[in-house]
Amino acid sequence: MEKLEKQNTNKFGQWIKTSITARMIIVGFLIIVLLIPLSYINSLITERSIRQKDVVTEINNKWGNHVMVYGPILKLPYKTYLETKTYNETTKTYLTETKTQIKYAYIFPENLTSIVDANSKTLKRGNFESAVFTTNMNFSGQFINPNLEKKGIKNEDVVWDRAKIIIKTTNLKGIKNEMLIKVNNKSYPFETTFNENTNNYLNYLDELESDFLDELDFTNLKKAEFNFSMIFNGSEDIQIIPIGKTTTLQMTSNWADPSFIGNFLPNDETKEITKNGFKADWKIIHINRAFSQQYIDRIPNLNEFAFGTKFMVMVDEYQKSERSAKYGFLVIGLTFLVFFLIQTMSKINIHSFQYLMIGLALIMFYTLLVSISEHSNFLKAYLVASISVIILITLYAKSILKTFKFPLFIGISLTSLYTFIYVIIQLENYALLVGSIGIFLILAIVMFVSRKIDWNNG
Known part of the structure; x- marks a missing residue:
């Protein structure tokens, strides 16, 4: 066996x-x-x-996150009237009481021009690195005298001396300059307003609000010229929302591998990409995007219409x-x-x-x-x-x-x-x-x- x-x-x-x-x-x-x-x-x-x-997220959080700018927006207060009737038992009549309430209209600019220059570099921590940038964003344009009668608002009900300018943006921590806007050659400083929903930047943006434009009388002016600049430490991408009836953006950078993102692409005729950086131009007119120039009582979420450039490495190690x-x-x-x-x-x-x-x-x-x-x-x-x-x-x-x-x-x-x-x-x-x-x-x-x-x- x-x-x-x-x-x-x-x-x-x-x-x-x-x-x-x-x-x-x-x-x-x-x-x-x-x-x-x-x-x-x-x-x-x-x-x-x-x-x-x-590690990249940690570096970006300390240096500055992605940059999106939504503004400037003219915030116009206006009066509304609420009538209430009370029955008087003694006189057997109705008493009418009129209460005045303040609401707001939000007006987008007629023209918006942005010139952006981004200087990129890498930050390292241990074996890891992240691409970051410092960008100088210069904005200019004009508001025209808004006609709110189409919205049912009489001109005499607009509180012109309480008008303000609003800019909504991400990455407040990354802003490196004093925020001032010049309107018709007078400067107005900005202050931040608290927004409890700023944790979700995809849907909410932080808000900057100017002082009262008390010397600006739209009733006597056909247009109001403005300009301001924003210097950001940022990462990932730079985007703006085309709220101007005509919006133009010129962006230059030393970043050699840009990815153009968002709802609009730059003009092929003027776009240049070399090993030393890139240059790109956008022009968007109001017919290209599906929103109006005036809103009542709210600022709409228009993040889906944003466009710009991504500065992240496409394929890493x-x-x-x-x-x-x-x-x-x-x-x-x-x-x-x-x-x-x-x-x-x-x-x-x-x-x-x-x-x-x-x-x-x-x-x-x-x-x-x-x-x-x-x-x-x-x-x-x-x-x-x-x-x-x-x-x-x-x-x-x-x-x-x-x-x-x-x-x-x-x-x-x-x-x-x-x-x-x-x-x-x-x-x-x-x-x-x-x-x-x-x-x-x-x-x-x-x-x-x-x-x-x-x-x-x-």
Whole structure:
């Protein structure tokens, strides 16, 4: 009985050594096993990416967050009258009492011109950095004498000497200059007003309100010229809301990779983007946006109509590392396939433990890539990590295969594979196309090389 079991064991061991099917099963099992540490690598990249975002958010909160400007808006108080009737039991008559209430009309400017210059730089904390900027925003334009009779407001009910200018904006902490607005050559300072809903900047903005425009009489003027400037320390993006009947924006910056965002794009004829920065111009007329120039009792939320420029890095090192790790299964599978074909065609025995060591070396590439890229740029990190892994596996293959031509072929194959993956990572619009063509060519090569293998033997 023991002799029979021993013979069966020997047969099974011999089948493992000589059978192509058995080797395929073992290699496939090892690939599945190696997906476990590969998943931990993906988790590590995600963790470091989240840590980077937390640090960037902390830097931005201290330096200054995104910048959006909604204004200036003319705030005009007007009188409304409420009549109440009270029945008098003694006289058997109704007494009429009229109460005066103050409400507000909000008037947008006829023209609004903004000239924005943003000087960007990077701030570092440890291994992480954030792109921030200091921007000088100069606004000018004019209000015209508003006709509120269409809104049912008589001109004599408007309290002209209590008019104010309102500017709604984000990032009050980032403002670095005294806020003054000059209207018809007279300056008016601003003060902030409390808004309990400012935690959600997507829907609410902080509010700055000027002193009373007590010397400004719209009844005697056809138009009121204004200008003011705002200097911000900010990050992420700069946007304005086109509340002028005609709104123009000219933005310049030393930021080389702008992303134009929002409801309107700059004019292609005047847009310039170089390695030293960009220049862009917008012009929006009232027919381009679906809101009016006058509002009663409220300032509408028009954030959806904002436009401007985003100053964030489009693809950072962690995003590239994450995209690279997504090809980990392909790298391990193709490398194992090369060793499997060499083993099958040359009859050289490669132990499953040796396959495992090769797989772990391939996974170490991603650990090296992430750790080095935190201290250098992605290209240098990719070169160091890939060259280190290629040399390690090539030398290890030399000790296994006892020849020079097969390890050389493996080194060339790994170099081509890592180069192919780097090219795909750099591409955005054509990544799927190039990746599909590359995998098709790899499949064709494998089919060509393996055509003479006798798959029936084992």
